[in-house]
Amino acid sequence: MVNRRCFQRYATRFPLLLFNGKDLSGWYTFLKGKGKNVDPDHVFTVQNGLIRISGQQFGCITSDKEYTNYKLEVEFKWGEKTFPPRVKNARDSGILLHSTGEDGGFSGTWMHSIECQLIEGGTADIIVVGDGTPKYSVTTTVGPDKEDSSYVYRPNGTPVTITGDRINWFARDPQWKDVIGFRGSKDLEKPHGEWNKIEVIAKGKEITIFLNGTKANHVYDVSPQGGKIQIQSEGAEIFFKRIAVTPL
Numbered sequence: 001m002v003n004r005r006c007f008q009r010y011a012t013r014f015p016l017l018l019f020n021g022k023d024l025s026g027w028y029t030f031l032k033g034k035g036k037n038v039d040p041d042h043v044f045t046v047q048n049g050l051i052r053i054s055g056q057q058f059g060c061i062t063s064d065k066e067y068t069n070y071k072l073e074v075e076f077k078w079g080e081k082t083f084p085p086r087v088k089n090a091r092d093s094g095i096l097l098h099s100t101g102e103d104g105g106f107s108g109t110w111m112h113s114i115e116c117q118l119i120e121g122g123t124a125d126i127i128v129v130g131d132g133t134p135k136y137s138v139t140t141t142v143g144p145d146k147e148d149s150s151y152v153y154r155p156n157g158t159p160v161t162i163t164g165d166r167i168n169w170f171a172r173d174p175q176w177k178d179v180i181g182f183r184g185s186k187d188l189e190k191p192h193g194e195w196n197k198i199e200v201i202a203k204g205k206e207i208t209i210f211l212n213g214t215k216a217n218h219v220y221d222v223s224p225q226g227g228k229i230q231i232q233s234e235g236a237e238i239f240f241k242r243i244a245v246t247p248l
Contacts, residue, residue, distance in 0.1 A: 015073070015244040018229070021049045024061060031059035031233075032109040043233050051240040053093065053233045056083045058109050060230040062099065068226030071246040072097075072200040076118065078192055079237025082180060086235030089178045090120040091192075093238045096129060096230035097202060098222070105131075110230055112136050114222060116200055116209055117166070118238070121182040123189045123196070124169040124209045124216035125150075128162055137163045138207070138219035147174050153217050161221065169209070169216040188214050195241070202226075203248050 018026055023046055029039045034057075043054045044061050053061070078091045086092060096113035105112050106129050114136065117125035130136025141157035151160055152168045173184025181192060188211040190196050199210040205225060209217040231240070 013247060015246045018063060018243040018245055019051060019240065022046060024051070026064050027061040028064065029059065029061055030103045030109075031057050032104065032107075034059075036103060049241065051231075051243075052079070053231065053238050053240075054081065054083070055086075055093070055233050055236040055238065057233060058235070059233045060096065060110055062103065062111070063229040066227050067202075067229060067245055069203055069248045071248060072198075072202065072229065073242060073244045073246075074198045074200075074240060075195055075242040076198070076238055076240050077195045078120070079239060081237040083235050088180050089235065090122070090180060090182050091236035091238070092120075092232075092234045093118040093236060094127070094232040094234065095198065095200070096232065097200065097207065098224045098227040099230050100224055100227040110232065111228065113227065113230060114138060114207065114219075116198060116207075118198075118232075120180070120189070120192075121176045121184045121187060122168065122172055124198070124211045125166050125172065126153075126169075126207070126209065126217050126219055127166040128164050130163055132163055134163060135223060137161055137221070137223050138167065139221040140167050140217075140219040142167065147172060147176070155218070167217060167219060169211070171216075188212050188216055201248075 095116040099111035099113035113129045115127040139161040142151035143154040150166045153170045171186040201208040206220045
């Protein structure tokens with residue numbers, strides 16, 4: 001005889017697919033200047049079993065539900081198209097974790113959150129998309145030198161806490177330039193057009209990010225510790241084929 005309570009607890013540890021391969025069920029859209037579920041230019045579509053975010057306008061898709069203590073798995077690849085004001089800039093997007101507050105609360109575009117950056121050469125950077133207060137903050141260990149005013153994650157470095165800006169992933173090229181197609185000498189991200197896998201472990205007060213199987217960044221004393229998930233539209237075409245959450 002199966003213990004129903006034990007079975008339910010075990011079953012919740014299977015991945016929950018946040019994309020069904022057919023439509024954007026479980027998500028809503030938000031575009032700067034237009035608001036919720038108003039997308040006349042079809043920035044957010046499902047094509048051939050993939051989510052396509054055109055990047056034509058700034059905004060995001062946002063999960064209907066909030067999540068705490070989970071592993072998030074996302075598979076993505078960049079498309080070809082770019083749009084003003086980032087036509088010639090590095091292809092840019094992001095996964096916004098622990099999103100809380102009002103839609104568009106940050107710059108009229110996104111909810112306040114903790115971002116796992118997706119950008120050529122800087123994928124796995126962590127950005128505090130906050131309001132400048134400790135309500136949105138992270139702590140980590142960093143190296144002695146900054147890159148473009150940003151700290152760099154070092155496992156055995158000196159602890160710092162930030163309420164804005166970013167923590168660069170551990171081997172981000174110090175000569176990074178905001179130009180389309182940029183690749184650093186030690187990039188974990190695969191060449192343009194190939195699929196990449198991001199794994200985010202959000203457990204308690206910690207967030208750890210793996211890019212294509214390698215631990216790239218880690219923060220602790222994270223605030224807030226849960227919320228919705230947003231995926232950005234930020235000037236570059238990007239595709240997603242898997243988005244899954246496993247409760248921890």
